[in-house]
Amino acid sequence: MTVPRFATTSVRRATPRTLMILLLTALMAVSLVSLLIGAGSVGPGRALALLSGAQDSEARFIVWELRAPRTLIGIAVGMALGVAGALLQAVARNPLAEPGLLGVSAGAAFAVALALVLGASAATLRIPVAQLGALVGCVCVLSVARFRGVGNDPIRLVLAGAAFSGLLASLTSLILLYDQRAADEIRFWVIGSLAGRRLDDLFAVLPSMLIASVVVALIARPLAALALGERVASGLGHHPKLIRWLVVACVALLVGAATAIAGPIAFVGLVVPFVARAFAGPDIRRTLWFCLPIGPLMVLAADIISRVVVAPSELPLGVLTALCGAPVLIAVVRARRLPML
Amino acid sequence: MRVKTTLFKTRSMSAIFIKSGCLGMLCMLLSALVAGTAQARTLETAFGDVDIEGTPERVVTLYEGALDAAVAAGVTPLGAVTTRGGDNVAGYIEAHLGENLLAIMGVVREINIEAVLAQQPDLILAPAQLSDEQYQLLSRIAPTVVPLTQPLASDNWKDEARLYGEALNRQAAIAEAIEAVEDRAAEVAEALEKADVGGSTFLVRWMPGGPMVMSENLFAAGLLAQVGLDVQDGGLIGERGVHSDVLSLENLSQVDGDWLFLATLNEDGQAAVDAAKQSSAFTRLNVVQQDHVVPVDGQLWTSANGPLAAQAILDDIEAALLP
Structure with a gap:
């Protein structure tokens, strides 16, 4: 994770177009690897033989029914979390604002856990409930950010978010104590994972992801203007308050959707925009574009590692993203000058 | 208890009548022998030998296997721990308990010592994996029987049940219950084979x-x-x-x-x-x-x-x- 400093000096000289092509190639390579490698007995050799036309029903099932869906879901989750992180950082004007760190994912997970205990069947209600929870989490965190003093200090916002996450985590534990039988089902909502998710889940969240991306496309230009300051943005004919609320809604839609299919996955929303900014420079529009390939890259890479380290079992994806993400957080905080957005 | 009073009496007697001291000693030995064959027994547990006398009446079980063994031996405990993931004892044992409601002593990994104390038990049947700290506390409340830890094996339950049965002074009932399981298993095995x-x-x-x-x-x-x-x-x-x-x-x-x-x-x-x-x-x-x-x-x-x-x-x- 030492890419950014290196990136800012030499890589930025390459044109964004070349960089984008490189990233997309890398994404395709990682997606292919994701089809080839798993915790089971079907290794790269058998999987490649299958892709080149061999008849192997076991391999066909594992590659197309298990690995292909989780690869697609990983791509969707990576895009959603990366973009949500970039949006939240832009609107909070804080490079540490991350859906996982600030309790937005925790809000979504808590809402789902609560719904499960109250008797909702997991499959039907999950997505709207997760999105509602994410929205509440988002609003709580950003209203904390508006307290005098806190908003100007990125680290204090993270502290407020950590306190909020801690509160939600303890409430989720309370639910576990209240209904221990639900514990196994809820444990999934404490640390996210891509294992065993079905394409149906992805299709169920696609509409809200599409809505969010349309809204993001519409507000990207005003959002860039907002980076110049509220007065400048108003002067250019934008409505800062409206934009902010639209961004919050988008973040809630995206994080809620990602959490509903994969559970809370921490730090993707921090690392991805961080790397994207190193490639793209300060312009939020370009950063958002770069988040699209970088998010899936990170999620898929972490997912592939999660499959092989403890085979024949799997590590939860959330554990690995936290392992990659925590050093980045420390690096950002320790940087001599905390970048302001 | 009888042994102790005898001891006390003989001592006071021997203080007065030195000559009859020998007789008093003999009395004590005899009564101890009688009590030993009928009541007192020494159990080999994970925390050393535990002496138990008579037939305990206020029993608390801190392990599902102990609850099962106690009920099988015809004893209804006062309190028990919950089943894994539940907030009461397991459903199958409730059927044997009928109207009797047991006080809940927490979960097996987190025993509520105060709840145990409140029952004023005269015998505590605990799980093999009881921690040393908890044993120290529980054994001050009542004799605490902890089976020897063994490597996980599917018939550990028999040794454990026999130990609990001995603590409850119902050895025969437990032996019978274990034999009934063997018979039933053989019966099912035969039917499956057929x-x-x-x-x-x-x-x-x-x-x-x-x-x-x-x-x-x-x-x-x-x-x-x-x-x-x-x-x-x-x-x-x-x-x-x-x-x-x-x-x-x-x-x-x-x-x-x-x-x-x-x-x-x-x-x-x-x-x-x-x-x-x-x-x-x-x-x-x-x-x-x-x-x-x-x-x-x-x-x-x-x-x-x-x-x-x-x-x-x-x-x-x-x-x-x-x-």
């Missing part, structure tokens, strides 16, 4: 991410083996583990035997099977397509043990496997 039912068997718990394979050394797995099924755990479990980690869906074929017992802590076992069937990795297994998946109550199958649990499990096996 019906030509058998083959490789896995006992798993279904988690949202996939199955956890339960050890072939588990209590219930031992009973499955005893009735003639070939219980396996695929070598997925370490030396001391009770179950494997959640298996990757890519490795489900490793639990594809002739029979699959699917344990769940939820009341509705069928719901767990339905949840599992949402995964195409599960439905393509041979054992599922042959409809040889048996949903079982995880409270009974993966949490409880003892003679009554054994009978209930054998009933389940019979109901599921015999036409």
